[in-house]
Amino acid sequence: MSEESITRQQARKIGNGLDPRAWAVWLLAGAILTMLTRNPLYLLLLLAISRTVDTLCGNREGIGWSLPFWRVSAVIVLFSVLFNMLMAHIGSTVLFTLPESWWLIGGPITLEAAAFGFVSGLSLITLLSFFLAFSHAVPPHRMIQLVPRALHEMGLVALIAMTFLPEMLQQQRRIREAQAIRGNQIKGLRGWRPIIIPLIIGGFERSLNLAEAMVSRGFGATETQVHRMVHDCCYCWRWPWRWLVRCGWPGVASRAGSLWLPVLPFSFWLTD
Amino acid sequence: MTRSEQLLGGLLLFLASLVGVVALLLPFLVPIAQTTGGVTSTLRVGETPLLMLVLAVICLAILLVEFQGSRTNAKVVAALGVMVAGTAVLRFIEVAVPGPGGFSPIFLPIIIGGYVFGSRFGFLLGAMSILVSALITGGVGPWLPFQALAAGWVGLLAGWLPRPDNPGLQLIILVSYGFIWGFLFGAIMNLYTWPYLAGDPAQTWQQGSGLITTLKSYVAYYVATSLVWDTARAVGNVALIVVLGIPLVRALGRFRDRLRFEATTA
Numbered sequence: 324m325s326e327e328s329i330t331r332q333q334a335r336k337i338g339n340g341l342d343p344r345a346w347a348v349w350l351l352a353g354a355i356l357t358m359l360t361r362n363p364l365y366l367l368l369l370l371a372i373s374r375t376v377d378t379l380c381g382n383r384e385g386i387g388w389s390l391p392f393w394r395v396s397a398v399i400v401l402f403s404v405l406f407n408m409l410m411a412h413i414g415s416t417v418l419f420t421l422p423e424s425w426w427l428i429g430g431p432i433t434l435e436a437a438a439f440g441f442v443s444g445l446s447l448i449t450l451l452s453f454f455l456a457f458s459h460a461v462p463p464h465r466m467i468q469l470v471p472r473a474l475h476e477m478g479l480v481a482l483i484a485m486t487f488l489p490e491m492l493q494q495q496r497r498i499r500e501a502q503a504i505r506g507n508q509i510k511g512l513r514g515w516r517p518i519i520i521p522l523i524i525g526g527f528e529r530s531l532n533l534a535e536a537m538v539s540r541g542f543g544a545t546e547t548q549v550h551r552m553v554h555d556c557c558y559c560w561r562w563p564w565r566w567l568v569r570c571g572w573p574g575v576a577s578r579a580g581s582l583w584l585p586v587l588p589f590s591f592w593l594t595d
Numbered sequence: 596m597t598r599s600e601q602l603l604g605g606l607l608l609f610l611a612s613l614v615g616v617v618a619l620l621l622p623f624l625v626p627i628a629q630t631t632g633g634v635t636s637t638l639r640v641g642e643t644p645l646l647m648l649v650l651a652v653i654c655l656a657i658l659l660v661e662f663q664g665s666r667t668n669a670k671v672v673a674a675l676g677v678m679v680a681g682t683a684v685l686r687f688i689e690v691a692v693p694g695p696g697g698f699s700p701i702f703l704p705i706i707i708g709g710y711v712f713g714s715r716f717g718f719l720l721g722a723m724s725i726l727v728s729a730l731i732t733g734g735v736g737p738w739l740p741f742q743a744l745a746a747g748w749v750g751l752l753a754g755w756l757p758r759p760d761n762p763g764l765q766l767i768i769l770v771s772y773g774f775i776w777g778f779l780f781g782a783i784m785n786l787y788t789w790p791y792l793a794g795d796p797a798q799t800w801q802q803g804s805g806l807i808t809t810l811k812s813y814v815a816y817y818v819a820t821s822l823v824w825d826t827a828r829a830v831g832n833v834a835l836i837v838v839l840g841i842p843l844v845r846a847l848g849r850f851r852d853r854l855r856f857e858a859t860t861a
Contacts, residue, residue: 354737358645406819410812447788450737458735466730474656476663476672477723483676484683484727491680492687513838520839520846523681527850530677534670542669 335380343465346457353453357446366445373452381459392455399451400444407440408432483533487526495522611657615744618650619786647787651740658747659722662715670854675716678708679723686728698831701728702780703839705746706773706832709753711847712854717750741787749776762841769844773836777829781821789813 357369374392409432416434423430458466463485470478498518499509507517685700701724709717722743729735729742756768 355645358648402820406816410815454736458730463730466735471656473660474663477659477719480672480675480679480719480723481727481730483673484679484723485731487677487680488683488687488731491677491684495684516839516842520842523843524846524849526677526681527674527847530673531670531850531853533676534673537669537673542672 335382337380341460343461343469346461347469350453350457354450357449357453361442361446363442363445366442366449370445370449370452373449373456377452377456377459381456382462392452396448396451399448400441403444403447404437404440407436407443410436487529491522491526494525498522498525607661608658611654611661612748614650614657615654618647618654619741619783621647621650648737648740651744655722655740655744655747658718658744662718668854671716674712674850674854675719675723678704678720679727682720682724683728683731686724686732698827700831700835701725701746702749702773702776702828702832703835703843705750706753706769706776706836707840707843707847709750710756710758710769711844711851712754714751714754717752717754718747719750721746721748721750738784738787741784745780745783749780762844765844766837766841769836769840770833773832774829777832778825781825781828782817785813785817785821789816 353369353373357366360366360369417431418434418437420431467478467481467485470481495518498521502509502517507514509515509518682701682704685704688700705717705721705724708720712720725743725746726739729739753772756772759765759768
């Protein structure tokens with residue numbers, strides 16, 4: 324037991340240590356390969372690779388629900404095979420024939436169509452498997468690091484949302500308790516109204532507070548505003564600066580920024 | 596914002612949406628190109644879904660950048676964050692306690708948000724809600740860009756709905772909008788799995804079969820896979836909007852002016 328669990332832990336550690344960008348490249352490589360091939364052997368190999376990576380590096384703690392992969396896959400492949408058998412009447416290996424008069428599905432049912440459906444279903448579940456492995460291996464807050472600079476604000480929105488999420492869940496519980504104390508019971512859809520409306524209003528009130536906090540920390544300061552600030556600073560510093568220059572203040576001070584404070588007391592002595 | 600900038604923005608939006616529509620309709624466009632111009636398809640096996648995915652990602656990125664805008668407003672960012680969190684909570688509940696069929700409560704805030712705060716907010720709300728809730732529930736998949744686009748369009752078009760003063764009329768408009776999107780969302784999301792299940796139109800049993808055959812089999816596919824699901828989604832949307840729609844519109848309306856308010860330094 325111990326040996327197996329140790330290797331799994333080690334693999335998970337390696338997976339967590341990887342940069343999310345590395346995971347994204349891995350995902351892209353796997354997904355593109357899956358999409359470009361229709362060779363069932365390659366697809367099965369890719370499926371095996373992604374499943375192995377998922378079981379070894381996937382971190383399932385904290386996720387309450389995860390997709391029952393094999394069950395979903397079975398349904399997808401089965402559906403794909405049946406759909407293609409009924410809709411595609413290609414190939415020469417006829418299994419049996421449906422009457423031609425049946426709309427759309429009438430015609431010979433062939434083994435080739437079934438094989439085609441199987442490969443299609445296989446490529447779909449392989450793709451699914453790669454994405455599942457990716458989402459298990461990379462924690463959400465690191466996925467947000469993948470957001471490109473151009474979408475910085477949308478990344479911020481996502482971050483705010485993820486931060487607010489637990490608080491919202493708590494708030495919802497609090498409102499429910501408060502309503503229960505007042506004797507309001509949730510009966511049907513209508514019962515949700517006194518919970519959802521306060522939740523939304525409370526959320527918006529907090530969002531306005533958050534916006535104030537953001538603005539006070541300089542968020543959304545436009546370029547012209549910054550320029551103006553710099554200009555104002557320069558303007559108010561201009562007179563003392565000129566005065567200093569006119570006094571023949573040592574040029575050293577202006578060049579070595581950090582040196583000038585200790586030099587200051589002596590500067591008058593030096594210039595005198 | 597000057598008039599020309601507005602026009603340019605509109606044009607960009609139009610082009611980006613066109614890219615998205617082309618991406619989704621690619622399985623139908625390839626047979627047309629094959630049958631009409633005598634164009635021999637240069638697409639190899641498996642390239643249609645790849646092309647669709649790449650186009651959808653590009654379209655989504657352009658729309659997000661365009662809607663996010665160059666001028667940042669802290670209040671809009673914060674409000675979006677909170678609304679997205681609320682929608683993600685609903686998605687969380689949906690995943691934990693699955694409703695009947697394709698029923699999903701997330702369309703209610705997206706529709707109402709777009710309706711009250713306008714199409715820009717609506718698009719961002721829809722797309723970001725899908726993206727964030729996918730991160731949280733582990734629903735990251737190849738369907739994600741399509742889902743985000745479709746949900747964004749739900750919010751975008753909700754912003755263009757007429758706003759009569761009469762709450763009864765408002766309710767009728769919102770309810771029918773939710774009902775239509777229940778089916779439309781399913782039809783759009785089906786398009787993404789379509790080239791896998793029905794085969795690549797470039798080089799399969801469908802080669803040279805033309806648009807009509809493709810459309811016919813798509814209808815069969817739609818009826819087989821999602822008609823029941825989509826009906827549940829549409830009915831769920833209607834029920835949620837009837838019960839919560841107008842109170843939500845009123846509650847959000849109170850914040851509309853406060854979000855727009857902005858102090859500028861002259």
